[in-house]
Amino acid sequence: MTNSKSDTEKVILEAARKVFIRKGLDGARMQEIADEAGINKALLHYYFRSKEKLFKMVFREAMGKFFPSMLMILGSQDIAIEKKVEVFIEHYIRIIQENPFIPSFIIGELNKNPGQLTEFFVESGMDTSRVSFIIEEVLAKELKISTQQARHLVVNIIALSVFPFVSRPLLEKIIFHSNKDEFDQFVSERKSVIMNLIGTSIYR
Amino acid sequence: MTNSKSDTEKVILEAARKVFIRKGLDGARMQEIADEAGINKALLHYYFRSKEKLFKMVFREAMGKFFPSMLMILGSQDIAIEKKVEVFIEHYIRIIQENPFIPSFIIGELNKNPGQLTEFFVESGMDTSRVSFIIEEVLAKELKISTQQARHLVVNIIALSVFPFVSRPLLEKIIFHSNKDEFDQFVSERKSVIMNLIGTSIYR
């Protein structure tokens, strides 16, 4: 049983990623994906039965890039909390820099169809209660803060890390005057800015 | 010359808002907007020539809810900087609470079609250089920080205020277990959380 995907299948998935992540489920066209992959529409349906199925592959893969490592880092019991926050921020900014359009893709699709979130967690066998456990039993206890404060902490870290990428078109235009280099420079400074901000909120 | 819009026009715009903001340009259907307004498709085209024109109305209106007041608050020269930040956060969280789906709508559409941002600023007669002026000449000078630090400050404030709403489906599911009341409670605490965080980064 060779589970190795054929080349064509990989090419299609790569093309689908590109198009779906840029245009979203509704905006994407099977024709465009076929063109991007250098094949024809019929072949798309031969490998993946429908647009929806192909989309789910891409969406699930995108979700998978973020969640498991998030839980792994925050949930690890053998790293000091200070270090943990640092590793988390470092890891996230790197992942997002490598996949800059995925956050807005995920957020956009979830806002249009929140139901697929439940679906995702069920089908991928992930346990949402693990997040609560980490917040309540790991972060709150280690930092000696309330559950609610730990929630704000986690949301703050993610917000500060992710938001610049999600709102990139806006920031690039109105703050950096469409200068991509300045935006990149800005992003490269984020880690230390966030560390400082979060640091002072933890150690006081 | 009575510029007052007819009732039908207002009803259509209200319906268009609802549908476009939920589903986006690509996901929205003229039929759905017609149903929502209690009329038929033909009448939509009678009042607004095309789907695109109707969308632009909604998009421009949504943008207008956020930008002018943002510039007004941050740019005002007669309020102390500490108070200014407070007013800004207060104002923003209130505006977003009243229009919770607009930020993700704007961000989603801008990511799919960044070009319309330029278009918006040109057509609305707004000046993007005003933002730079405020950051460089007002915030940086008042706080005695660098231009770049002032940029991080502005992005931090907006990120912390806006992100919970943009990522609401995700947060509600994995942190609050679909309990809307807990999410609302969380949001109501954001103002003071953000003020504390930003405060310590300003006065040190």
Place this chain on the structure above:
DNA sequence: GTCTATACGGTGATAGAC
């Protein structure tokens, strides 16, 4: 101004040859 009916171009999906 508002409606019904319809034109017309896409779009996802399938049939069938090679």
Place this chain on the structure above:
DNA sequence: GTCTATCACCGTATAGAC
């Protein structure tokens, strides 16, 4: 496995009656 041709449907937009 991969292609061309085609189908059935949907979505925007318009024509024309009232």
